[in-house]
Amino acid sequence: MPAPEKIDEFPLKEARQLTRDLLTANPKIYWLDLLFSATLGWCAFYIALYNPWDSYVGVAGFVVAVFALYRAVIFVHELVHLRKKDFEFFRIVWNFIAGLPLMVPSFTYYGVHNDHHKKDLYGTDKDGEYVAFGRQHPFKIIGYVFLSFVLPAVFLLRFALLAPLSWAVPPLKKLIWEGASSLTIDLNYKRPPVTKRDGKYWRFQEIGACLYAWAAIISIYFEILPLKFLILWYVIALCIFIMNSFRTLGAHAYLNKGNNIMSIPEQFVDSVDVTGSPLTALWAPVGLRFHATHHLFPSMPYHNLGKAHCLLMDKLPDNRLYMAATRKSFFHAMRVLWSDAKAHQNQLKEEANSEQL
Secondary structure (H helix, E strand, C coil): CCCHHHHCCCCHHHHHHHCHHHCCCCHHHHHHHHHHHHHHHHHHHHHHHCCCCCCHHHHHHHHHHHHHHHHHHCCHHHHHHCCCCCCHHHHHHHHHHHHCCCCCCHHHCCCHHHHHCCCCCCCCCCCCCCCCHHHCCCHHHHHHHHHHHCHHHHHHHHHHHHHHHHHHCCHHHHHHHHHCCCCCCCCCCCCCCCCHHHCCCHHHHHHHHHHHHHHHHHHHHCCCCCCHHHHHHHHHHHHHHHHHHHHHHCCECCCCCCCCCCCHHHHHHCECEECCCCCHHHHCCCCCCEHHHHHHCCCCCHHHHHHHHHHHHHHCCCCHHHHCCEECCHHHHHHHHHHHHHHHHHHHHHHHHHHHC
16 A cells, blocks of 8 residues: 555545546436346346256356346445435335345445445444455455355345344344344444434335245245245355455455544545456446445446546546556455455564564
């Protein structure tokens, strides 16, 4: 990471001037992308469901379902940043075709992700989407990925059992809201009390996810759907969570020290753009491969982030600080994160040895 005094020289004003015409979302792109991804994903799910696991058709259906549904569900990231009055129906449709059937309704991301972009909260213990992996033991990176194996069960349990239980036992509501209602990576994170930023329909979403879960369970019990439906859902959800865990690890440098408040340029340099192959869009879809640029312009629609990246690379009078947040590939991003974590551990050992002397 560049020295702090250099980061303060980041040409933020020039960057905003260059990209001021790229801040308007195109509803047609959003609708076509979401509907195509979700339709392709659920059709592929059906093909995988009614074909043998080891058949070419079944395997192809499974692979397509994973990537298409991952792309559809990751639109939750856009929902937080889109103007609510312009995309209200889009949010409703997204929940019905992606969020609810995969047990991640949009309220699980609202508010939480807004805090991740607040200047005084980013990278602190109030930011549920941040863990200083770059300053902790490298094996915590591996542990975070392995957490994905239980997440589908956790979310299914949360909406199928804990939700109705909390309706019957009111004291549970606070506990479930604080500890089991957020798409976060910090296991110590406690979600703040409900406000309007969490979405005015969050309770309906909770009920909807519960109904989706029990409709599937009852259908399997009465053999309307095969047991394979639940197994396939779990494995696909698991693959989505694993891919998203790698995407999350590749999204930041995670080098914030303690609860330091970081400026916008510091947040940018602590974030990552992954350029490289267009195939990067498979594991970091809907513009998330340009996560550092997104932190510069949180309201910029995903379909313009690539344009903004190219524009800033070409037109900034000095793009060296902008390039500091760029990684050539996913493996490059992981290698840098792992190296930073190892270097920090070595530094701690050296400090401990020098104190003993």
